[in-house]
Structure formats: structure tokens, C-alpha cells
Amino acid sequence: MAPGEQTIPVDLGERRYDVRVGAGLLTSLGPTVAAIDDVTRVVVISETTVAELYAQQAAESLESAGLSHERIIFPAGEAHKTLATVSQVLDELFALAPPIDRSSLIVTLGGGVPGDLGGLVAATALRGLRFLQCPTTLLADVDASVGGKTGVDHPAGKNLIGAFHQPIGVLIDVETLRTLPAAELVGGLGECVKHAVIRDAPLLEFIEDHVDDILSVRADVMVELIARNVEIKAAVVVADEREAGERAHLNFGHTIGHAIEAFVGYGEVSHGQAVAFGMVAACRIAVDRGLIEAEAAERVEEVLLRLGLATRIDGLDPNEIWRIMQHDKKTRGGQVRMVLPVMLGAAAVFDDITPHAVQEAVAQLGT
């Protein structure tokens, strides 16, 4: 283990795996794969932008470990996160010679799209191949790397098609964050604040104390930040792998956030930014219900602003946002449920959310 590297176990019984976080970890991809039992070949799935930056580094590490490997690269961008792309990647996968078999390992390299889409390919090829995840965005590092959610979008909504399929390991190289556009870094920070608010008040302090180091991607601070976030997500997921109960807390900011994404159009606002709006609105509802003090909500809003996230957005239609929320895939029988903070560092699920409370909070995002 390199100095400063951290390892977080995700303890899902027989599907147990480790998330490793460090600086320069992509150069140890080869030795990491070589240490996995019964791998005869490796197929790296990535998208064009990430492949241009990091596929060579990954390939060199695999080669130096003496591993046979191929690449399947699809076009970058959320627009390609579709079942049609999955179908094309599967065609390429099954065209490889000699044919892939259960000793083949998929490595997904990139942000949410390669991880989610490549994970779905791994979940469905030969009814499940093992895969190793190498995320290269902060959002993928702290969110998609834990939980085994794979999936693609459908015109009817995001991530409507997918499967739960746990990776056999995750390698997070914080150096890859240096090439990440600032807006994407900031989007990932929204998820970090979310974890802090629902589970870990000291993490909120850590973020408040290190805003400049975080925004300048200081390696040791990023390793610490990511490791703490992965720990939180892993603890929640382990407690509730199939998302029946406690895992729902991770939806804090997402119910209204998803509806805002759908309203303004996917890609018009980043997922992290939408979640930031959703958190601000959810905190407002929590204040109105007397769950938290107004000062706590202001503290959340302030740290989001310091990290570069907007907390105000004009032009939302509160009635339409409410309507979209009723169609969320996490809704059961049309009943809207929301996660609200009950103090900084703790949250609960509420199923008595009124249209009025939501519309009021959404309206205030525009003020």
C-alpha cells in the first residue's frame, strides 16, 4: 500500500470488496488484476475522452503485469448512456477472439457513464462477469463506486434500465481528478455535502476547513475526503444492500433534485448541482417542519456556495416539479417520500410530504 493510500472494505458477505483510494493508483492496475484469481484476460470499457487521457496508462500497467487485454471505447457523454450503446459494446465484446468466458475480467475506466454502463455490460454478459471499477470523477469516486448500481438512461427517465451488480474491487486514483473540469469536481462535492448532512457532522466541518485544498485538488486532502465519503456510503449500503430501508437516506436532495433535472432538461444542469438545489429545498422543508434550526440550513447553503455550487435557480414551475416527483422511479404507488435532515448528521424518511410544502420550497429556490 502506497504512503497515504486508504482501503475501505465494503462488507457484503460473499460479494465483499475493497475500495482503494490513493495518488497514482492507476499505475498499479496491472498488479491488482494479476492478484485476482482465475483471470485469463482483461477487457477495458471506457469512453473517448477518458480513454484519450488514461487508457494508455492503464494498458501499460496491465502489460507490465503480463496481462492480455483489449479495449472497447464508446463515445463520451450522457447522451450515449443508452441500451443501444450497451448493445454495441456487447457486440464488440462477443466479437473478441478467442471468445470471452467467465475467466474474463471487465475493467470500467471513467466517470459515471463508463462505470454504470460498463457495469451493466458486466452484469449481463454471460449472466454476470466480474468487473473492476476505476472511477475518474469525484462523483463516481464517492457515489457510483459503492453500491453495485449499474444502469443506463431511457427517454422516459435516467437510470431506468439497470441491475445491481457488485464490482470485485474499486481503484480510485485521485490524480485523475486533476484533468476533471471544475464544474464536474464541484458536482461531486454536492454528494460529499449530502453524506455529511445525513450521517457525519464532523465531515461537514472537514469540508468547511479545507475548501481551498479541495478546490485545488490537494492529493492528501482528496484521499481523506474521498475515503471518508466512501466509508459513509459503504456503511449505508452494507446495512441495506437492496435499498429497502436505510439506503433511502442517500436520496437526500435527490427527490426534488431529479425533478429539477427533468424539468430543465438532462445535461442543462449537472447532477451534483441539481442535488444541491434539492438539498437546499429539503432543508427548507425541514426548517418549516421544525426538524432543524434555520441556522443549520444556512450552514449547508453556505458551504455549498463556498464550494462553487449555486443555491438559487430561476424559472422553475413548482406545480410541474411536484408532478414529476410523483413519477420518480423510487415512488411506490404514487406516494412521494422524501429524506429530510433531523439534525446536521442525521436524516429520516418522511412519507407525509404535501404538495404545498414542496411547491413552497421550490418557489423559494427562485428568490
Next chain:
Amino acid sequence: MAPGEQTIPVDLGERRYDVRVGAGLLTSLGPTVAAIDDVTRVVVISETTVAELYAQQAAESLESAGLSHERIIFPAGEAHKTLATVSQVLDELFALAPPIDRSSLIVTLGGGVPGDLGGLVAATALRGLRFLQCPTTLLADVDASVGGKTGVDHPAGKNLIGAFHQPIGVLIDVETLRTLPAAELVGGLGECVKHAVIRDAPLLEFIEDHVDDILSVRADVMVELIARNVEIKAAVVVADEREAGERAHLNFGHTIGHAIEAFVGYGEVSHGQAVAFGMVAACRIAVDRGLIEAEAAERVEEVLLRLGLATRIDGLDPNEIWRIMQHDKKTRGGQVRMVLPVMLGAAAVFDDITPHAVQEAVAQLGT
């Protein structure tokens, strides 16, 4: 429970479910669904031929139980068991209004194709919807109804794309077997013989004693036959859900059988018939290795013949069959493994299979 009905538990822990076998069970679909927690609507997935015969009966039962339901019907035939059909079914599913959510239940109605394809739709829609399986062919009754294997074909091979997704229940109505073409009934009987040879010598006797009743689809005999086969498959699957060990025994007859299907062209020979050829060849190899007596192999061949399955096929190329076997999706690192009987009612996996032994046994299928 109707008189003569049998219930076989498939005890997969939190994914536990029951397989119910009886005459006329399709008329109790409505009450069965109504007894499931938190179901607000039902979507029946079927194919044209089966839908014409049984969709109305299913709909009436759902209606009489006061359940809101829709149908998605795709064209009949193995040629439509593709990811493209999955994509079309998902499009129809997500176009339903109001939108489906996690309280929606998928009911698959039909043989292997609706079960496998509809199961994959259920596995991937919203990352996993619950589904109830209503098989209408003998092969689906005794094979696909247990194990949670869902999937579709790819030009590179059968069932190459899929997922493990357990149903929440299975309703087997033996009356539906009356409309099954004889060749399909006979194909399913191949799998019944397989179960008997690898696990249950008394079942082999039961089949030998009831050939006429089976071929004329006598309800009580079919309930008994199917229930005993489901029990065997359930015991094997429970012991080994993810197919790492003992479940491999279910591949008896399949390694050579799949290769024969691929060689002659899918659809040219039924799956059950191909497995029958594979079992005859595997028994031959077992005799040559001294694992079983020649008389045991002859007994297997005789019952297959009496049931209407061929045990001889001309025109196979033994070298090509061996080459195809090396590319089977269950192969690991190019090493061919085969299940061979070690006595009637017991089997084991062998990984020291020589090309010569296979080519010899395949050549003898043509004599």
C-alpha cells in the same frame, strides 16, 4: 390449495419463493397476485401464440380479483429472443401511463422465451421489478421455472446476455400442456430424464412406468412428474445459487448438446432433442471410462426413444463439435468440462475430457 396441487419451496433465503403445480392454476392467477404485498398494478409479458391461447384467461382472473393490468406482447419464436426485443418491451413498459414503479408486478406468461426475456425485462427495469412466472411449456416448467436465470440470445450464442433474477413465485398449470405441440412436450421430457440420471434413479423408473400417461398429458401424472423435477432442480439450485459447483451437474447432456445445436443451427433441432443427443454421447463417454455399465447407458437411450426422442443423428462433424465446445460460455480459460453419470442417479464433473473421447462419442451418434 386445489386437490392434487403440489407446492415446492425454493429456499433461497430472502429470495425464497414457491413453485405451485396443479391443473387449472391459471384461473387462480388473480387471487395469487392479490395476496402479494404492495402490488398496485400488473403487466403481463407474453408472446403472440401463447397470448392468443391464454392471455384472456389470465386477464379474467386478474380482473375478477380487481387488479389493474396491461399486456405487452412480442412476436413468438426463438428468433425474437434478442436484446432488441427487450429494448422494445422496455419502451412499451416505460410508455405505460401512469408510469410503472416499484409496486408494479411483471407476470411472464409462456414458455422459455417469455420467461427468460420477460425475466430479463423484470431484472433490468428500474433495476429490478418483482415478477411472477407462469410457464406454459414442459421445458419451462421443469427447467426455467427454478434458478432465476433470465436471458436472451446473441448472434454469438444462446443466452449470452442475461442476469440472475429470482421470481417471487411460479404458477404451473399443467392444463396448458394440452395445447403444446408434441415435439415441444417431448423436448421437455429430455430434461426430465436428465434430472433422473444425475440425481434420482426412482424418477427414471416413474418415467419408464408412465410413458403413455405422460405422452397423453394425464393431469395427475403430469403434476407428479413436474413436481418431482422441480424438487430436484430446486435442491440443486438452493445448494449452489450462483452456479459455482453442484449446479454444474444440470449441464449433463448440455455441453455436447449445445455444440450440436450450434452446429446444425438453432431451431433446426429442439433444445430438448439436442440435450438428448448430448446425454447419449455423455453416457457413451462414461461407459468408455468405466464409470457406468453399458446396460445403464442403454436404459437411458431406451427411455428417450420411448418418449419420442431421437438418439441418433447423421451429418455431425466431430472435430467441429469439439471446437464449438471449447467456446461454450461455461468454459473457463478454454478448458472443456463435462458432467458424466457415475451411476444412474448420480453425476460428477470431469475436467480431463479429451478431444478423442468426445469425437468418438459424437461419431457414434451417427451409427
